[in-house]
Amino acid sequence: MCGRTFDRQRVFLTLLLAAVASGRTPARAADAPRELDPLAPRHWRCIWTENPATVATLSWSTAAAGRQHIVKMAVVDPAPATDQERQRTVAAQHNGRFTGDDLELHYHHARLADLQPGTTYEVTLESDGHASPPLRFTTAPADDRPVSVIFGADSRSGLVERRQMNALMARMAAEARAAGRPPIVALAHGGDYVYDGNELSLWAQWMADHELTAGVDGHLLPIIPARGNHDHGEHFNQVFDFPAGDRNYYAVxxxxxxxxxxxxxxxxxxxxxxxxxxxxxxxxxxxYRWVVAQYHRPSFPAVKLPGRGLVHWVPLFEQFNADLVCEGDGHTIKRTPRLRANKIDPTGVPYIGEGGLGVGQRTPNAELWYLRAPDAKVGSDHHLQLLTFDREKLSYRVVLMSGEVFDEHAWPVRPPEQRAVPAVEEETEAPAAQAAFRAPATAKALK
Amino acid sequence: MARAGLASYDRGMSALDDPDAGALHRFRWAWYALLAATVVQAVGVWRWFVVLGETPLLEWLHSPPDVGGWGIAEGTAQAIQLAVGWSALAAAAWCLWRPSWAPAVLLAAVQMAIAWAMTATDEGFPVAASWLPAAARRAFPWLTHAARMAAPLAVAWLAWGGAGTAGAPCQDAAMIRNAPWGLRCAPAPRFQAGIEQLLRWALAITFAAHGVEALQTNPVFVDLLLDSHRRWLDIDLPEARATELLTAIGVMDLLVAALCVSTRWRWVLWWMAAWGLITAWSRVAANGWFWWHDAVVRAPHVGVPAAIAWLAPRADTLANRVESPADT
Known part of the structure; x- marks a missing residue:
């Protein structure tokens, strides 16, 4: 037994050292083992892909397969009424080895159902008796209270900056809790977590760095993940507990x-x-008062060429009056005015994002019609975008890595007539989309 | 297989040594097809690099070294990208004015740089082959771009060794007299055979790589099918049907790739040229004229198979030669 444990440790250390020695990316170089025990839980994260008021997935990794992987959980806020509510143990339903031979790493996903909305749980993650530190997470509320969500994207390079951005998120979430501000309930990540989604060592480093979003109090920041163009391969679904082959579009x-x-x-x-x-x-x-979409390749890019969403999704956003669309990939800061039919329109849809959770920043093309000041605001710096939703408005704030606020804006809630369902069309496709096919939407958008 | 091809070439092409007007005529067409593909492709590169200004090369130059890039400042990287784009256009003009190996090599180098940049920045098709190391999988663009590199390389080779053998001067008056526009003299049979083999393998690799993408259901291909049907045929093709169609296309691509290097059937090459034209055009058909550079950078997918079809010796000539009493 001791020999086997020693072998596992040796294999694990050898793999890590090999990764450090052979890689050009700092992802490998920085992956120092926190624990020597291969069954010590690491890479803890809370994932929201299904009704987050009552369901959350707690996930972690181990360097060895292990036999029993459980979550011990207890309600801490509000104070539970019964002992049954106080303590609960859930076995991880999905366990397996990440594909690929470059690193032995095993995932464990415990999908916790029947949770209470707006409730904080204390949890420990255990693999064969090896426990994580005590952690916490809070479910989404069921009542109509103001909430904040951090949107960010593109953490595939610039690992020092990535860690600083993660620490900033943890600090902001803790400050919001302490100050009684609308709680920061989740991080919506617009994709490009790693440089090559097929390299497990890069994912391992990302998951290790993501722990920093929990901060010193161990309060996990749930993640709502979108897939980026660098996140190809099977690991994305294994990291975020999607079924194998899942297409990764969903709503919560x-x-x-x-x-x-x-x-x-x-x-x-x-x-x-x-x-x-x-x-x-x-x-x-x-x-819903607020309807928000997120994805990776931008339809109204600040730097690159528009993605296929421009032709297929933008007409739908406009037809159904989406409140906000969050995009990544460009490595800049972007906020457009409300847009409709390739024009600035006060009833239209605003687009934000472009990604700054670590990746080196580009210079946005401020001459594009939808990025011109004073209607729009663009910039280049590591950043996250804090979105606060209340009864009257959607507040937007860009916070830089330094903590400085770069941009602030607010969109009022749409009037009732804009929140009604448009008349049903007989066409299988939105009429605006068909119009976009006839007219070259891309060329128009980029003029 | 290649050796068998060369042997049959020798038998058949010896007929060209007595001035075979038909063969020379066909060689002219092959040369023009390669030249046109190279020039048209370069125009697409120019638009992509200079007008649109977002390429894998820029990403590669600007990305930090920790993710495989050069870490060059964005402005400098953009200046290099512009220089490459304008150089490609200038090289294309040079090729049209007076074909030479130098601009053709430059254009081949641009294509190699694109493939290299896509490899370095992980921008290519994420081929699912978990048995391969990630670095090898990232090199997939070298396969999909094989024909795009081969066309200017073939032009360079022909222009450099435009005489009977590579690098040798033209010595035969008939060969000089029969030289097509842009070349100093008509090439000797073995020289043509070498060019043909280069092009055949590059084309087969390109088709096979695209076949793999199709069999692995590249979502971009599915969208091309769906949008092309919608825009041009007014058919709302179900995604499941498009996926099935793509599987059939993938099998066909692999089959013609195999036939391209294992047989001398000319119809296979014409089929590949037609399919190359359709798939290049599909970028415009599905996405609109804005994306015309996406179509024209694929000009070698048409020009290379057409050139091989014209270069390849005629089957009837081969048969006649083989059956000729003089050969026995």
Whole structure:
């Protein structure tokens, strides 16, 4: 037994040292083992891909397979009424080895269901008796209270900056809790976590760095993940507990008045996904005060060329009056005015994002019609975008790595007539999308 | 296989030594096809690099070294990208004015730089082959771009060794007299055979790589099928049908790739040229004229198979030679 443990340690250390020695990327170089025990839980994270008021996935990794992987959880806030509520143990339902031979790493996902909305749980993650430090997470509220979500993207390089941005998120979340401000309930990540999604060592480093979003109090910041163009391969689904082969487009309720739709620009856009989006928007628009979408490749880019969402999704956002669209990939800071039919329109849809969670920044093209001051604001710096949703407005704030606020804006809640479902069209596709096909939307957008 | 090809070439092409007007005529067409593909491709590169200004090369130059880049300042990287784009256009003009190996080599180097940049920045198709190291998988663009590199390389080779053998001066008056525009003299059979083999393998690799992408359901290809059907045929093709269609396309690509290097069937090459034209055009058909550079950078997918079809010796000539009593 001791010999086997020693062997595991030796293999684990050898793999890490080999990764350090052979890699050009700092992802490998910086991956120093926190624990020598291969069954010590690491890479803890909380994932929201399904009704986060009552369901959350707690995930972690171990360097060896182990036999029993459980989550011990207890309600801490509000104070539980019964002992049964106080203590609960859930076995991880999905366990396996990450694919690839470059590193032995095993994932464990415990999907916790029947949770209480707006409730804080204390948890420990255990693999064969080896426990994580005590951690906490809070479910999404069921009542109509103001909530904040951090949007960010592109953490695939600049690892020092990535860690600083993660620490900044943890600090901001803790400050919001302490100051009684609207709680920062989740990080919506717009994709490009790593440089090459097929390299497990890069994911291992990302997961290790993501622990920093928990801060010193161990309060996990749930993540709502979108897939980026560098996140190809099987590891993405294994890291975020999607079924193998899943297309990674889904929607969650971050509170009763905020529908958060995650799209995938890295799979087929023109087919089922666009039809699904049309159904989602038609369903969500009259029910929710706020309807927000996120995805990776921008439709209104600040630097690069537009993605396929411009032709397929933008007409739907406009048809159903989405409140905000969050994009990544460009490595800049971007906020457009509200846009409709390739014009600035006060009833249109604003686009933000472009990604600054570590990756080196580009210079945005401020001459594009949708990025011109004073209607728009663009910049270049490591950043995150804090979105606060309340009954009257959606507040937007860009916070730089230094903590400085770069941009602030607010969009009022849409009037009721803009939140009604548009008349049902007989066409299978949104009429605006058909118009976009006839007119070269891309050329128009970039003029 | 290649040796068998060369042997049959020798038998058949010896007929060209007595001035075979048909063969020379066909060689002219092959040369013009390669030249046109190289020039048109360069125009697409120019638009991509200079007008649109977002390329894998820029990403490669600007990305920090920790993710495989050069860490060059954004402004400098953009200046280099512009220089490459304008150089490509100038090289294309040079090729049209007076074909020479130098501009053609430059254009081949640009294509190699694009493939290298895509490899370094992980911008290519994420081929699913977990049995391969990640670095090898990232090199997939070298396969998909093989024909795009081969066309200017073939032009350079022909222009450099435009005489009977590579580098040798033209010595035969008939060969000089029969030289197509842009070349000093008509090439000797073995020289043509070498060019043909280069092009055949590059084309087969390109088709096979695209076949793998199709069989692995590259979502970009599915979108091309869906949008092309919608825009041009007014058909709302279900995604499942598009995926099935793509599987059939993938099998076809692999099959013609194999036939390209294992047979001398000319119809295979014409089929590849037609398919190359359709797939290049699909970028415009699906996405609109804005993306015309995406179509024209694929000009070698048409020009290379056409050139091989014209270069390859005629089957009837081969048969006649083989059956000729003089050969027995």
């Amino acid at each position: 309720d971050v509170g009763p008045q905020l529908r958060w739709i995650t799209l995938n620009t890295e799979t087929v856009v023109a087919g089922k996904q666009t039809k699904w989006l049309a159904e989602q928007l038609a369903d969500a628009r009259p029910q």
